[in-house]
Amino acid sequence: MLRRMLLAAALGTLTTAAAQAQTPVKIGVLTDRSGVYADIAGEGSLVAARMAVEDFKAADKGLKVEVIAADHQNKPDVGSAIARQWYDRDGVDMIIDGVTSSVALAINQVTKEKNKTFIDTGAGTADLTGVQCTPNTVHWVYDTVALANGTGGAMVKRGGDTWFFLAADYVFGQTLQRDTTTVVTKNGGKVVGSVKTPFPTADFSSFLLQAQGSGAKVIGLANAGADTINAIKQAGEFGITEGGQALAGLLVFSSDVHSLGTKVAQGLVLTEPFYWDLTDATRAFSDRFAKQMGGKKPTANHAGVYAGTLHYLKAVEALKASSDGAKVVAKMKEMPTDDPLFGKGTIRVDGRKIHDMYLFEVKKPAESKGEWDLYKTLATIPGNEVFRPLNEGGCPLVKG
Template identity: 50%
Template sequence: MNASHRFAMGALAASVMLAGQAGASEITDNEIRIGYLADMSGVYRDPIGPLGLDAIQMAIDEVGGSVHGAEVVVFSADDRNSADVGSSVVREWIDERNVDMVTGLVASSVTLAAIKLIEEENRLGLVNGAVSSGVTNESCSPNHIHWVYDTWAMSNGTAKAITQEGNHSWYLLSADYSFGHALEGDVERVVAENGGTVVGKARHPFPSTDFSSFMLQAQASGADVIALNNAGADTINAITTAGEFGITQAGQILAGMVLFSTDIRSIGLEVAQGLQFTKAWYYDMNDEARAWAERFRERTGSMPTMVHAGLYSSTLHYLQAIEAIGTDEAQAVRRQMADTPVNDIFATNGYIREDGRMVHDMYLVEVKTPEASQDEDDLFEIVRTIPAEEAFRPLAESQCHLVDNGA
């Protein structure tokens, strides 16, 4: 070990020791201030949106509403899927309200803009809604953690399984912004790695209501699989249009890369049956998840999505870290979160890597037929559990500057 490395390790140990000795006076303003930034009115409203606040509040309630005598306070805002709006909100929260942590962070374009500010001001970001794998790859920072899923994991689970079943030709329809571009690239990589080919591509405006021309192009391509590299209302509209054109009835497979339980309810089992896709969490995966989901439904009238579960899990882990070390200083809290396994309703033995990726099992699911469904909440069956180490991008392939790959 060289001298500089010994010094760095010593400084790290000292900072952790000091953080551990800190009391309530180390919590700024004697309040823990959380900002929830999300799409409250657009295409991601139903799967994330306003109900995300309830998930966060459930975590706050779990610790009694305060930590070391410091009240937990939450601010919220609609980012309107605009990077400019999102950046402006985060700037105001930091400058005027001294917010400690920002969570939600849904549209990837908004997220990538927000995490730059969060790093500049040494606050903490807990990314739950955004899917772009670049969040912890080329855009990684020591000030944010990516919790629920990413495009690498979603494409690796779904595209790999479908291609290995012998469906080799793919047509990619993607939302025309950073999330859709990232997902398109990851799907193309997985298809090629598993012996498939991409025979055509198109990008649709974000958001979009008319998918007729795009679906006709995809149908005319003759591809075995049409991949929908979008989410929320865009995915719902695309699947509905495909149903109107009889695309799946004619033998082509529709592969939704990012689907939520709210989407399946909107589409209906009659249209969605047989769809396979990857999920980070499902309320029927075990008894503990179901019990929490029932409490969420009692509070909101709806069953939670995987992002709602992630918001609860990441907020609880954050608050428990502050409780353990007695300070809300961003770097100390992030270290404590990384040093503590994630064991809750969302993940078993999850852990936070140096690139900021929270690693956990993922699940390949299939939408049930109407006949197989026992009630309105019985939507999926788990086809395969994708182990954590297989689910996310290997660190050996990381472009994150925080990762030492021996270069």
């Protein structure tokens, strides 16, 4: 009896010691849960982060990980207030997602001030690894330069040498138009006009009529999510593509194409770094994800949340600490990235995650074998070609 009691006490002491030895890690998914970007990010981002924690087997590696989420409502002031509260009061170590560029830039600054970690997987502005880069931020999935090089470059090479832009009137639309204009003019094309559209908006009719009247061969949609869906639908109603003008969706996700259907979206050329049907590994992940999301396949943003969370946890495990954000990000940059969705890659000194991008074309209805069979691959664009060269972004972390 005494022996049993002593054994139980010893086991209890060991269990308590093991529990105390666990490094606490708190991850905040700060996303759009109710607005125009809810489908491309939203609840799916929370599911993806939790899948990464599960697959990493964090508890077995001495990490006690908690994942929480909040809705920034696409408002920079709301996003920065939540980030500040999370860091100051709620013990959050890392924020991920940040869809909406204006919000991501605000989170970026708060994260630097509080020396925490921010992994942007949803916002596109390339300024996060340019003039506004910090030692605390990693930019994962895509950015405005990569989208411009992919879709913009491809459209000009196909003969689309005159452009008219519909740009969402906030930092994302502005930087996407800026970066695509650079690619178009560098390849011998010309921008004949542009219009800023309210963000968000449901009615693109007057803007599309201006674009139609411009006679431009390509109408560049510098927007995303529900805005892109509405613009493409209304362009169809105006017979714009039937009239010979091409639509360039500069940021299009598989969820957008699924909402539109292949009948409306067929022939649309777009650039993404991830598609659920690329490999056995992406298909396996996507099947698991869909079971938790009512049959919906993951977007590139969701893939980025999963991969970014995995790599972050690897860095925290290596350091056995999560509180010093700059040290964690430095470790993330030092370690090569490797995950089932993006494969092998690296994170540059400016925080830019480098991986290949793909030029896709939306299938015709007759080519599609199911509701999520949406893309055919036109080209693989190597990461070192599609992202901006390290010395051209103006990031103060880049020496020389």
